[in-house]
Amino acid sequence: MHFSSEEITALAQAEATAPRYDIYVLIHKALRAYMVDTLLVVGQLDVDDEAALAQAAGRVGELLAFCRSHLTHENQFIHPALERHVAGSSQAIAAEHVGHGQAIDALGAVVQALASCPRPARGRVARVLYQQLALFVAHNFEHMHQEETAHNAVLWAHHRDEEIAAIEGAIHASLDPAEAMLCMRWMLPHLAPAERALVLSGLRAQAPAPVFDAVLALVRPHLSADQWRRLTQDLTLGHA
Numbered sequence: 277m278h279f280s281s282e283e284i285t286a287l288a289q290a291e292a293t294a295p296r297y298d299i300y301v302l303i304h305k306a307l308r309a310y311m312v313d314t315l316l317v318v319g320q321l322d323v324d325d326e327a328a329l330a331q332a333a334g335r336v337g338e339l340l341a342f343c344r345s346h347l348t349h350e351n352q353f354i355h356p357a358l359e360r361h362v363a364g365s366s367q368a369i370a371a372e373h374v375g376h377g378q379a380i381d382a383l384g385a386v387v388q389a390l391a392s393c394p395r396p397a398r399g400r401v402a403r404v405l406y407q408q409l410a411l412f413v414a415h416n417f418e419h420m421h422q423e424e425t426a427h428n429a430v431l432w433a434h435h436r437d438e439e440i441a442a443i444e445g446a447i448h449a450s451l452d453p454a455e456a457m458l459c460m461r462w463m464l465p466h467l468a469p470a471e472r473a474l475v476l477s478g479l480r481a482q483a484p485a486p487v488f489d490a491v492l493a494l495v496r497p498h499l500s501a502d503q504w505r506r507l508t509q510d511l512t513l514g515h516a
């Protein structure tokens with residue numbers, strides 16, 4: 277799982293080759309950011325602040341729903357493409373998805389307990405939520421790395437880039453507007469500038485102008501002044 281120093285040297289000196297289409301990279305950047313940010317919110321929670329408590333509980337619930345939906349997409353759209361060519365190649369990750377579903381249920385129960393427990397118990401329950409969410413995030417980070425390496429290796433060996441992009445397109449088409457917006461909220465601020473411009477120019481080409489404008493408005497508060505300036509240059513928006 278870790279690179280050796282020889283592998284890093286080889287990577288740095290390799291001839292430039294066109295990268296393969298990576299179905300995981302953008303959504304996993306979104307998930308990593310969303311998970312870490314939510315964990316920080318729980319760690320910072322003042323359990324005596326009713327509004328903050330409700331907000332944090334809502335935030336964790338929203339993350340859990342997003343994670344459940346994400347693993348369902350992978351099961352439904354990506355794993356069949358792996359299994360068609362290499363039987364059993366999605367088995368280990370699919371089994372981890374079952375475990376993630378159980379962890380999501382358990383975390384949901386802790387969120388419920390935090391929202392409804394007597395005030396003196398809140399601190400203890402909030403600490404359990406923080407610790408359990410941290411373990412969930414830690415496991416998901418290793419899990420996503422496996423998908424980005426082992427699963428991508430099978431996808432790249434047996435599918436052309438257009439076929440992989442078509443799988444991603446089918447996932448996007450299955451999202452309802454609220455989930456698509458949530459995806460943009462956590463993805464776009466945490467991409468490299470070229471990736472951000474690529475996603476947004478694709479959206480501009482495909483979506484109605486009001487949708488494109490709504491996504492820009494959603495994301496702008498989460499970009500630095502420099503990131504926004506770069507994006508407007510890349511998209512030649514002309515209203516930086």
Ligand SMILES: [Fe+2]
Binds near residue numbers: 347373419420423
């Ligand atoms: Fe996964």
